[in-house]
Amino acid sequence: MNISIVGRQLELTEPIKSYIENAFETLGKYNLDIISGRCVVSADEKQGRKGFNAEFALNMAHKDTIVIRQKDKDLYAAVDLAIDRASKVLRREHDKKITVKGKDDGKEVRARIAEEPVEGVDEIIPMELELYKPLEIEEALEHLKNSEMQFYVFNDIDAKMRVIYKRADGKFGLY
Template sequence: MNLKISGHHLEVTPALREYVITKLDRVLRHFDQVIDGNVVLSVDNYKEKDKRQKVEVSLHLKGKDIFVESANGDMYAAIDLLVDKLDRQVVRHKDRLQGHQHDALKYQEAAPAAEAPPQ
């Protein structure tokens, strides 16, 4: 998987980068057909005391693009919330791909053939 991690009004430290990578490994454990991903870590300063840490992820999967965002006062907590949301969406997408709502034709009962009129 190609993963791009960037920061907006924030310097992405090696520890933060490693934390994001280890958390996203959980998603890859459930679904290995992830093509690439883009992670944006940002800080919004509303006031000096109110800093909101925000994380956005855009994943390009085989057959679908998934976008998830999360915000919290702590960056690590925001990443944890984001990975939980992302994991639920990826597992739901995988279930839809592998859904077996219909039985195979060979296991369905054949409809009784209409009797031919006598000749």
């Protein structure tokens, strides 16, 4: 990231420059491809009161430029407040980037599982469960007895997810 620090009506000392450079470095944790950052610090005196303005401009690849202006009596406080606001904006952008990537609802993972062979297992066939209709336990037991499945997953009348299964001794178990 290219960093530019400018002082208007203010002499920039080395501690101020290094403080602003460190502030820019904290913005790198969001991995958002920030091309350049510019900070303009200016002294402002209105009606006999001194104050400082800090303006940060962040140029990002494939995004609009983010500009944040902050005023305060203390220069370091103005820089800190501006960086906090920039962090919030960059965190939102980072979260958008993550949620857009994860929009496939697991279809890609299920497809990859179906294609990959698993050691010791001939073939895994993904199935969709029919959990939309609540069943009595007796109905689920009949369904399991009439099929060749080892277990059956269902929602009972109280909307609890239950599993009924065949035991090795020929009886049935219920979770």
